[in-house]
Amino acid sequence: MKxxxxxxxxxLKDPDPQKRxxxxxxxxxxxxxxxxxxRIKVAYCSICGSDPHLxxxxxxxxxxxxxxxxxxxxxxxxxxxxxxxGLKVGDRVAGNFLRFCGTCxxxxxGQQQFCEHADxxxxxxxxxxxxxxxxxxxxxxxxxxxxxxxxxxPVSVAVRIxxxxxxxxxxxxxxxxxxxxxxxxxxxxxxxxxxxxxxVEPIEARRALALTFGAEYVIDxxxxxxxxxxxxxxxxxxxxxxxxxxGSVKAVYDLPFITAxxxxxxxxxxxxxxxxxxxxxYKFCYYNELTISGIYVSPYAFPRAFEMxxxxxLEAFTDTVFxxxxxxxxxxxxxxxxxxxxxxxxxxID
Numbered sequence: 001m002k003x004x005x006x007x008x009x010x011x012l013k014d015p016d017p018q019k020r021x022x023x024x025x026x027x028x029x030x031x032x033x034x035x036x037x038x039r040i041k042v043a044y045c046s047i048c049g050s051d052p053h054l055x056x057x058x059x060x061x062x063x064x065x066x067x068x069x070x071x072x073x074x075x076x077x078x079x080x081x082x083x084x085x086g087l088k089v090g091d092r093v094a095g096n097f098l099r100f101c102g103t104c105x106x107x108x109x110g111q112q113q114f115c116e117h118a119d120x121x122x123x124x125x126x127x128x129x130x131x132x133x134x135x136x137x138x139x140x141x142x143x144x145x146x147x148x149x150x151x152x153x154p155v156s157v158a159v160r161i162x163x164x165x166x167x168x169x170x171x172x173x174x175x176x177x178x179x180x181x182x183x184x185x186x187x188x189x190x191x192x193x194x195x196x197x198x199x200v201e202p203i204e205a206r207r208a209l210a211l212t213f214g215a216e217y218v219i220d221x222x223x224x225x226x227x228x229x230x231x232x233x234x235x236x237x238x239x240x241x242x243x244x245x246x247g248s249v250k251a252v253y254d255l256p257f258i259t260a261x262x263x264x265x266x267x268x269x270x271x272x273x274x275x276x277x278x279x280x281x282y283k284f285c286y287y288n289e290l291t292i293s294g295i296y297v298s299p300y301a302f303p304r305a306f307e308m309x310x311x312x313x314l315e316a317f318t319d320t321v322f323x324x325x326x327x328x329x330x331x332x333x334x335x336x337x338x339x340x341x342x343x344x345x346x347x348x349i350d
Contacts, residue, residue, distance in 0.1 A: 001027065001028060001029075001030055001127055001128040001129050002025050002026070002027060002127065002128050002324055002325075002346075003025070003026060003027075003028045003066050003124050003126060003127035003128070004023055004024075004025055004066065004067055004068065004124070004126035004127070004324065004327045004344070005023065005024055005025070005026045005028070005063075005064045005065065005066055005067075005124075006021070006022075006023055006054065006055050006057075006063050006064060006065050006066075006067060007022050007023065007024050007026075007063055007064050008020075008021055008022040008063060009021055009055060009056060009057035009063055010022075010055070010056065010057075011052075011055075011056055012052055012055055012056075012331060012332075012335060013335060021052075021055035021056060021057075022055075023055060023067075023327055023328060023331065024327075025324060025325055025327050026064070028066070028124075028127070030129060031123055031129070031130070031131040032131070033077060033079050033131055034079055034131075034133070035079045035080055035081040035082070036079050036081045036082050036084075036133055036134055036135075037078075037079045037082060037131050037132065037133055037134065038075055038077070038078055038079070038082055038087060038093075038131070038132055038133070038134050038137050039075070039076050039077035039078075039129060039130070039131050040071070040073040040074065040075055040076070040093060040129065040130045040131070040132065040137070041073050041074050041075075041076045041128070041129055041347050041349065042071055042072070042073040042125065042126075042127060042128060042129060042130050042346040042347055043072050043073045043074065043146040043147075043149075043150070043345065043346065043347055043349040044071070044072050044073075044146055044147055044149075044150040044321070044343045044344065044345055044346065045068040045069075045070060045071050045072075045125040045126045045127075045150060045343070045344050045346055046070040046150045046151065046154070046180075046317075046341055046342065046343045046344070047068075047070075047330060047331065047334045047341070047342045047343075047344065048069065048070055048154070048180075049179055049180070049181065049247065049269070049270065050270050051067050051068070051331075051334075052331070052334070052335065053270055054067050055067075055331075058270070058272075058273050065124075066123070066124020066126065066127065067124055067125075067126050068124050068125030068126030068127070068344070069097035069122070069125045069153060070097075070125065070150050070151065070152075070153045070154060071094060071095070071097065071125040071130060071150055071153070072092070072093070072094045072140070072146045072147070072148075072149035072150035072152075073092075073093060073094075073130065073146070073346075073347070073349070074090060074091065074092055074093070074146075074349055075087060075088065075089050075090060075091045075093055075137075076089060076129075077089065078134075079134075082134040083134075084134060084135075085134050085135075085137065085139075086139075087134060087137060087139060091139045092139070092140050092142075092144075092146060092149065093137050093138060093139055093140060093149070094137075094138055094140055094149040094150060094151075094152035094153070095132060095136045095137040095138050095152065095153075095302070096136045096153065096156070096298070096302050097121075097122060097123075097125060097132075097136070097153065098115070098118040098119075098121055098122060098136070098297060099118065099120075099121035099132070099133045099135060099136050100112040100115040100118055100299065101115055101116070101117040101118070101120075103117075104116040104117060111299070112299035112300065113295075113296050113297050113298075113299040114296075118297075121133060121136070126324070126327070126344055126346065127346060128324070128346050128347055138152065138302065138306050140152070140309075141310070143310075144309065144310070145318070146349060147318040147321070147343060148314045148317075148318055150343065151180075151184075151312075151314055151317055151318075151341075152302070152305060152306065152309060153298070154180050154181060154184055155184055155305045155308070155309055155312055156298040156301040156302050156305035157181055157184070157185075157268075157295070157298050157301075158181065158184040158185045158187070158188040158305075159188065159298065159301040159304050159305045159308065160295050160297075160298040160299070160301045161181075161185050161188070161243060161245075161266065161268050161295060162185075162188050162189070162192060163300075163301065164264075164266055164268075164293055164295055165189075165241045165243060165264055165266055166264065167189060167192045167193070167194055167240075167241055168193075168240075169192070169193035170193060170195045171193075171194060171195060171240035171241055172194070172195050172196040172234055172237075172238075172239045172240045172241070172260065173189045173194035173195070173196070173197050173198070173239060173240065173241045173242075173243070174197075174198040174199075174200065174230060174239040174241070174242045174243070174258065175189065175197075175198070175199050175200070175242075175243045175244075175245055176199075176200040176201075176226075176242070176243065176244045176245065176246050176251050176252075176255060177200070177201065177244060177245035177246025177247065177248065177251065177269065178199050178200075178201030178203065178206035178207065178209070178210055179206075179245060179246070179340070180317060180340060180341050181245045181268070181269070182199065182201070182245035182246065183199075183206070183209065183210060183213060183317075183340065184312065185243060185245055185268070186199055186210055186213050186214060186215055187213045187214060187311075187312055187313065188308075188312075189214075189241075189243075190213065190214030190215075191308075191311065194214075194241075196216055196217065196233055196234060196239070197214055197215050197216050197217070198215060198216065198217040198218065198219060198230070198233060198239070199215045199217075199218050199219070200218075200219045200221055200226055200246075200251070201218065201219075201220070201221075202220060202221055202222045203337060204220070206340065207220065209316055209340070212313075213313060217229075217233050221251065226251075226254050226258065227254055227257050227258055230258035231258065234258075234260070237260050237261075238257075238258050238259050238260035238261075238263065239258060239259060239260055239263060240260050240262075240263045240264070241263060241264045241265075241266075242255050242258060242259045242263065242264070242265045242266070243265075243266045243268050244265075244266065244267050244268060244269055245268055245269050246269055247269030247270050247271055249271065249272065249275050249277075252267060252271075252277060253277060253278075255267075256279065256280075256283075256284045256290060256292075259284075259288070259290055261288045261289065262288070262289050262290075263288075263290055263291070264290070264291045264292075264293075265290055265291070265292045265293075266292075266293055266294060266295065267292070267293075267294045268294060268295045279292075316340050316341075317340050317341040318341065318343060319339075320333060320339040320340075320341065320342045320343065321342075321343045321344075321345050322342065322343070322344055322345065323344070323345050324344055324345065324346045327344065330342050330344050
């Protein structure tokens, strides 16, 4: 079966072709089907902001290796014991790319995100077929398109961010970064009753879209001082909750300065694994009592993401699609920043 594969690690933007990362569409063996597994014919796999980081080899894997985890498709085969969720051949599905084992220390301690065996289930989603354990799979409603369904995983990230942000009704909220996760998180924050909801984003089209998703204010960091604009909006107090979804080392340093006393600051993106940011512990942790944290994957979030999925506005996320054979073009489109989201069509499914 066809699968998009990292064959050379490095930045996809590196001007030196000898150092540049490279992906190819390769034939790989069909994954075996276990007794409790589900085989999915993949319709769409959207490109996540983390995927170029995988090409850069942020985790230190040895190529070749596959990518992709934001998946939708149709069940074509069930293992003989895949019976607990009532799934059947022909169901239109999406789901969680990780299977939490349930037996390790962290799973037993209510910390599935640190499951010691989750990576064992991380099969490449940018493939014609995919095998998941039935616990990872969610049957999508008939009125949800397969294009939209592949966004269940990104929506689960927004749910996880809401869990950690713990936004109280009427709290001031700022989100930095208007990519897919930032715009989904903004929608979720609006549903949670955020006040003075603000997006920091350099791309004009994304700022305009944020205003249709519930943002009251937008800040263009290329022409405005983020600190000055934030303090003007909040009357000098800062935001009760500040969430970085940009992953930009140029953006993250200012965020403690615009977080209100006693506020919550979440660094909710993937950053270069060698980046270290200076932080004044006296000012921000002692005197201002900030709670500073991050997120890693989406434990316990998928059932609630599934319930809230119909409330998200997703049309703008699904209008750019490339066939699997045009993987390089799809990644170039993603890296251009011209599209909110880029989808890869792995099979033509009506």
